[in-house]
Ligand code: AMP
């Protein structure tokens with residue numbers, strides 16, 4: 197069985213591993229095809245490609261990105277798969293998203309200061325290093341400092357929607373993200389539709405709009421999915437004629453997620469990679 201995992205992160209966004217460490221882990225897990233999809237950046241891709249080129253074991257790296265969009269007060273993530281990661285227009289556009297991240301980070305910091313939690317931005321920035329700064333870095337910095345006991349509590353108390361240090365993000369619209377991805381030659385895939393904190397009615401509406409905006413596929417297999425949700429996602433994919441995708445959304449080694457694990461697509465769905473050249477398959 198060929199192992200395909202089309203969603204993962206490195207330390208160029210909120211993943212903990214370098215591209216090299218991620219690739220080593222993918223080898224150990226016997227992954228054949230791995231998409232690297234950092235939040236709003238493709239900065240990890242060249243490093244990953246160069247490193248893989250030196251390895252003996254075959255592993256096909258799919259250049260990807262996870263673009264943040266805003267839709268009716270929800271943060272919706274769109275994966276761009278097989279994008280041209282050297283395309284100037286695409287890089288310029290992603291640069292604009294980075295600038296929005298930086299702006300938002302400063303606003304989050306101002307709110308945290310008001311709530312009496314100081315000095316977090318500086319720490320989060322150190323954790324982010326040369327990568328994109330995300331709320332996950334703020335959360336880690338706050339856990340390290342002992343402000344709260346774990347990441348989950350930070351989101352519940354400070355960074356989640358409607359909480360004290362939440363800043364409404366100004367991400368681009370879904371349709372815009374899809375055209376950025378298409379302009380860069382990639383496929384647009386709705387990330388983890390089972391994770392959004394919305395009713396089934398809203399989820400149906402999201403899929404309708406995503407399909408109307410010419411989205412190509414959706415993740416029907418991702419982590420933390422109940423059998424009922426899985427069934428619903430499959431139904432929605434078939435209804436809108438979307439290709440299926442599967443990804444671990446791996447950020448760091450832990451008990452719950454692993455690269456390439458349990459990602460088999462339902463057979464009645466056309467895989468998003470149906471027209472890619474998959475070396476391991478021949
Ligand atoms: P951002 O893109 O900056 O809004 O950050 C979102 C990232 O924070 C997500 O991609 C997750 O990695 C992480 N995140 C969001 N919500 C939670 C949560 N409740 N617990 C832990 N991490 C979270």
Ligand code: MN
Pocket residue numbers: 205210235332447
């Ligand atoms: Mn993340």
Ligand code: MN
Pocket residue numbers: 262273387388
């Ligand atoms: Mn996501």
Ligand code: MN
Pocket residue numbers: 203204205262445
């Ligand atoms: Mn992700």
